[in-house]
Amino acid sequence: MQKNLLIVFAKNITKGKVKTRLAASIGNEGALEVYKALFNITERASTQVKNADLRIYFSHEILADTWPNADKYLQCEGNLGDKMKAAFSRGFADGYTNIIGIGADLADLTAGLIEDAFEKLQEKDFVFGPAEDGGYYLVGTSQPQLYIFENKPWSTEALLDITLKEIKANQHSVTTLKTLNDIDYLEDLQASVLAEEFKGYWS
Structure with missing residues (x-):
């Protein structure tokens, strides 16, 4: 067992249940294919x-x-914060000292990006990968105090800003990775590395 744990939160590949905001522009079938990618x-x-x-x-x-x-596990009931807090708590209870969580929304995700985030946790209490929409595509911590997942405005542009202010108020250290873009809307897809592959859905 290593001291680092990577947790992936993945939605099941189900038509009509994934990338619903994107589906409003390119349809459920297109959104499903993007999510598969x-x-x-x-x-x-x-x-x-x-x-x-x-x-x-x-x-x-x-x-x-x-x-x-x-x-492999099933996510618990509740909002995104509840799901992440439960998974991170289990990881810390099992003896891990640095835990990072990611979703399955980032076309630019690489192993190097994740490994760099773990390196940053050697010196900082928290690390975030900022998303262009004001949220984050990666969250990591060496602190079992998981207040960052409690009472937050999930899926809003204020999420990361509010979370960073709370961390500083608690006198914990934090650093960030480069800002990248989750694919939630058509504009995100058009600006991504997947644009050429899926341009038939809007051209």
Whole structure:
């Protein structure tokens, strides 16, 4: 067992249940295909991370044929904060000292980005990967005090700013990675590395 743990929060690949905001522009079938691509990017990048153990938390059903060497769980009930807090708490209870969580929404995700985040946790209490919409695509901590997941305005542009202010108020240290863009809307897709692959859905 390593001291680092990477947790992936993955929605099951279900038509009409993934990328619903994107689906408003390109339809449920298009949104499903985009999510499949993001899911595959996330699986590939996360399994290449060398300095951490790996756990996958699925939204509704454990997919046995994905992430063959990772421990797999179901997400708990509640909002995003509840789900992350439960998974991180379990990780700390199991003896991990640095834990990072990611979703399956980032086309630019790489193993190097995640490994760099773990390196930053050697010196800082928290690390975030800022998203252009004001949220974050990655969150990591070495602090078992998981207040960052409590009473937050999830899916709003104020999320990261409010979280960073709370961390500073608690006198914990924090650093950030480069700002990247989750794919939630058509404009995000058009500006991403997946644009050429999926341009048939809007051109």
